[in-house]
Amino acid sequence: MSKAKIRIPTPLRSFTGGSDEVEIDGADVRAALRHLGEKHGGLLPRILDAEGGLRPFVNLYVSGKNIRALNGLDTEVKDGDVLSIVPAVAGGVF
Amino acid sequence: MKAKDLRLAELRSSIPELDPREALALQARGAVLVDVREADEIAQGSAPGALRLGRGFLELRIEDAVPDAGTTLVTMCAGGVRSLLAADDLRRLGYTDVRSVRGGFNRWKNDGLPIEVPRTLDAGQRERYGRHLLMPEVGEKGQFKLLDARVLCIGAGGLGSPVALYLAAAGVGTIGIIDDDVVDRSNLQRQILHTDDRVGTPKVESAKTALLALNPSLKVRTHQTRLSSENVDEIFRDYDVIVDGSDNFPTRYLVNDACVKFRIPNVHGSIFRFEGQVTVFDPFNAKRKGPCYRCLYPEPPPPELAPSCAEAGVLGVLPGIIGVLEAIETVKLILGLGDPLVGRLLQYDALRQEFMELQIDHDPHCRYCAEGAAFPGYVDYAQVCAAPSN
Incomplete structure (x- = not known):
């Protein structure tokens, strides 16, 4: 079990009571996300689809590396890692 | 003697x-x-x-x-x-x-x-661009490249404003602006191209007035329309760089797909409240291998999962930071200088006053930009979040 942080992007902070960072435990990304979902209900469906896969308009990074280029949701999480959720953001003009 | x-x-x-x-x-x-x-x-x-x-x-x-x-x-x-x-x-x-x-x-x-x-350069140009001419990296040769460059700004709003103003000041000779909206007073908190006395006029016309006031020798092309699969080919083919400052996913994907089709670099910026991100999508860049928008996000979110419009809002200064970063990348691309922001997503958090860089990779199986991929055509996605009445 590793202790890590997940950075929450602005569009999803309504699920974390406004927090931009959440401490989580988990040996891999899947377990870390599960823990995030237990702490903050409603957040996981924005990141994972019904089958538990990563949604195509969201990317997840473990200490600067995209998990799609690593082992996906099985990517190992080490103590002190920072996970970032990076969803597609449309905004520009308004 | x-x-x-x-x-x-x-x-x-x-x-x-x-x-x-x-x-x-x-x-x-x-x-x-x-x-x-x-x-x-x-x-x-x-x-x-x-x-x-x-x-x-x-x-x-x-x-x-x-x-x-x-x-x-x-x-x-x-x-x-x-x-x-x-x-x-x-x-x-x-x-x-x-x-x-x-x-x-x-x-x-x-x-x-x-x-x-x-x-x-004529005497007026020598005076105006003197600080460029003093730098060997730009010089007269570089200034000619800027004068010859044709850049299209998608949107004359929060991001498009600083982009267009700085490119005009730098002497980018042809600046295109596409926007179908009119200036609203609520735009003025961040859209520095526009002025109070131009509320109610088309944004492209207001932008043209501002840019020509700054640099009268520019060519400003106005496209007062909404980008669609019908007009994107005709509009894009005459530009060297596209700067995306749009506010919706259907436009973002059209911009990406057309840029891949015509192999035009796509300088991408987006903002949300206190956060922004910038990158250059240019899968054919000679200096660095990087992704297109679809390598990163193959499909836009469905309407029910997109951030709700009621939540949208942005700190007025934020698009200044992100837009200026887009303008710098654009000038670097035109001059062929430095290390482009290709394959790297720069994220900015105004509250933490922090920049964070993430590596973003080309997807060798991308439907749009994979080597040898036949162009799959444009998609007109439904507008997932209508812009609020600005």
């Missing part, structure tokens, strides 16, 4: 002099012909391929142009006197083989040797 004549006699005894025809032959074998006349003389005509430095900045700029001190340099002025002095200066800098053209450009012309009238 005057002092200057003594000095010239001295120089003539130590600096080899060439006839124009010999200089031309030497140039063909790799020597660099250095035209040391003043800019207004050079503007009337100069030898093709000559390095036109002028005497004033000769010592300061020659090393950037000719780093190898063993290169043969042939100096030429109008009559063959100033070129001797210049040749002496170049020798003192360490150039080992420096020669001077006897009779200078006047004799070159009389001998019927080839001449070209070089492209030059």
